[in-house]
Amino acid sequence: MLSQLALTVNGAPTVVPSGTTVAVAMAIAAQTCRTSVSGEPRGPLCGMGICFECRVAINGKPHCLGCRVLCEPGMDVRTNE
Amino acid sequence: MSRTVRPRFDILVVGGGPAGMAAATRAGEHGQKVGIIDDNATLGGQIWRGESEAGSAASRWGERLRSSGAMVLCGRVFHQPEPRILLAENDDGLQELHYEKLILATGARERFLPFPGWTLPNVMGAGGLQAMVKCGLPVRGKRVVVAGTGPLLLAVAAYLRKHGAEIPIISEQASWMSLARFSVMLFAQPSKIVQGLQLKRQLAGTRFCAKSWPVAASGRATVETVTISRSRRMETIPCDYLACGFHLVPNIELPLLLGCQIHDGCVKVDDFQRTTVADIFCAGEPTGIGGVELALVEGEVAGLAAAGRIAEASSLFGKRERLRRFARSLDRTFRLRSELRSLSLPETIVCRCEDVRYSRLREHSGWRAAKLQTRCGMGPCQARICGPATQFLFRWNPDSVRPPIFPVRVESMAGVAGDANLELCETTGGR
Numbered sequence: 289m290l291s292q293l294a295l296t297v298n299g300a301p302t303v304v305p306s307g308t309t310v311a312v313a314m315a316i317a318a319q320t321c322r323t324s325v326s327g328e329p330r331g332p333l334c335g336m337g338i339c340f341e342c343r344v345a346i347n348g349k350p351h352c353l354g355c356r357v358l359c360e361p362g363m364d365v366r367t368n369e
Numbered sequence: 370m371s372r373t374v375r376p377r378f379d380i381l382v383v384g385g386g387p388a389g390m391a392a393a394t395r396a397g398e399h400g401q402k403v404g405i406i407d408d409n410a411t412l413g414g415q416i417w418r419g420e421s422e423a424g425s426a427a428s429r430w431g432e433r434l435r436s437s438g439a440m441v442l443c444g445r446v447f448h449q450p451e452p453r454i455l456l457a458e459n460d461d462g463l464q465e466l467h468y469e470k471l472i473l474a475t476g477a478r479e480r481f482l483p484f485p486g487w488t489l490p491n492v493m494g495a496g497g498l499q500a501m502v503k504c505g506l507p508v509r510g511k512r513v514v515v516a517g518t519g520p521l522l523l524a525v526a527a528y529l530r531k532h533g534a535e536i537p538i539i540s541e542q543a544s545w546m547s548l549a550r551f552s553v554m555l556f557a558q559p560s561k562i563v564q565g566l567q568l569k570r571q572l573a574g575t576r577f578c579a580k581s582w583p584v585a586a587s588g589r590a591t592v593e594t595v596t597i598s599r600s601r602r603m604e605t606i607p608c609d610y611l612a613c614g615f616h617l618v619p620n621i622e623l624p625l626l627l628g629c630q631i632h633d634g635c636v637k638v639d640d641f642q643r644t645t646v647a648d649i650f651c652a653g654e655p656t657g658i659g660g661v662e663l664a665l666v667e668g669e670v671a672g673l674a675a676a677g678r679i680a681e682a683s684s685l686f687g688k689r690e691r692l693r694r695f696a697r698s699l700d701r702t703f704r705l706r707s708e709l710r711s712l713s714l715p716e717t718i719v720c721r722c723e724d725v726r727y728s729r730l731r732e733h734s735g736w737r738a739a740k741l742q743t744r745c746g747m748g749p750c751q752a753r754i755c756g757p758a759t760q761f762l763f764r765w766n767p768d769s770v771r772p773p774i775f776p777v778r779v780e781s782m783a784g785v786a787g788d789a790n791l792e793l794c795e796t797t798g799g800r
Binding site: 304305307308309312315316320321324325326328329330331332333334336338339343355358 | 408409410415478479481488490491492493494496497498499500501504505506507590591718721722723724748749750753754776
């Protein structure tokens with residue numbers, strides 16, 4: 289259960305425990321999730337898939353909710369794409 | 370993308386928290402063909418997220434649900450193309466769910482109020498930060514200010530402390546007077562006293578301030594300090610996170626979409642948890658914020674009633690009424706004080722999806738006008754965050770929903786594209 293996995297967050301290699309969500313991996317990598325329409329950096333607010341502040345691109349697929357997706361080995365997570 | 374048409378359920382339950390689990394279990398135990406759908410990977414809702422301790426209520430109900438024969442489905446319900454059919458989406462595609470009777474157990478979310486700095490990263494909901502920690506966020510050695518209102522604050526503070534966080538202050542907007550009345554009322558609820566004493570032990574030494582609230586958060590990239598008002602004095606506290614929520618609001622978007630009557634922000638139900646729409650029941654937080662024990666009993670009543678077990682359902686009315694008294698005292702105790710209306714400055718963002726500021730909103734007379742003129746509430750969260758905030762700030766009433774009630778992939782709508790009510794332009798939203 290406590291094994292680790294590696295993914296990339298905005299190109300930077302990041303190692304997290306398995307079972308970690310993408311939104312948490314972003315926090316571990318010290319990255320915010322999206323830039324708001326007026327240019328503010330934003331991170332997760334509700335933690336339960338309602339506020340949409342944690343949306344990121346996962347493996348090229350845009351608008352994924354980081355708080356609802358579990359990290360997988362080799363995953364490529366990017367902000368604002 | 371695949372489209373799965375499920376065989377018709379006698380009873381479909383939407384929402385897999387305590388109310389939904391209890392409803393599905395009781396209906397399934399009486400031979401009904403039951404489906405339960407939730408948009409999380411595991412059942413248990415927000416309150417039981419990640420709880421699997423043997424002997425806990427969560428694991429007992431989980432076990433009982435499995436033996437009941439109910440089918441567990443994963444997906445997010447977003448549309449009713451015709452009566453007795455719901456559409457749900459998940460990563461694998463689209464599901465078409467047919468049912469005879471429906472039980473809505475859609476739970477609640479935190480209420481957020483705007484104040485300067487509340488959009489900074491690491492300012493999160495109290496339940497929001499707890500959910501992140503349950504999903505692996507390390508908080509050991511981090512300073513977390515817990516603020517807002519409601520019993521959730523104490524539970525979250527205790528949880529964070531257990532995981533190594535330092536809690537410099539818990540700031541609760543309710544007054545000592547109303548908290549004292551609340552604790553007297555607890556003597557009628559033995560299980561709540563036990564919980565309260567456990568919390569007290571876990572929070573020993575933590576500073577708790579009543580009649581106190583956050584007025585500003587600041588920091589460069591993420592939050593670095595929070596300014597708290599207490600007894601009209603300001604105190605600025607350094608922190609790594611601000612966990613801030615103002616009690617809970619029911620998730621009524623799906624009940625609204627299905628035409629259920631809403632009273633005072635809650636779904637109107639009768640003794641058997643029937644809504645005003647035939648064959649649609651509702652249980653748990655959407656009928657009024659009341660906590661997990663009440664949600665379970667309401668779920669049981671709804672499940673039994675939907676399965677036609679009227680006598681067994683009626684036998685739970687007494688227990689439910691006792692718990693509803695507790696729910697009503699929650700409402701009284703944690704009612705928002707009017708000072709919180711003045712926390713927003715003109716430049717404070719109220720709608721986070723569209724970055725609509727307070728100064729632009731206060732020019733408008735109502736929700737509809739504000740929405741049309743400013744795009745407030747038209748981003749991907751579809752007013753789930755700014756709706757309850759503007760309801761409190763301006764006494765507006767965000768009263769209507771349109772399908773899809775969650776943003777979905779365009780492909781998911783393709784199958785129902787003949788429907789003129791769809792706001793396809795809203796489905797992908799923002800950046």
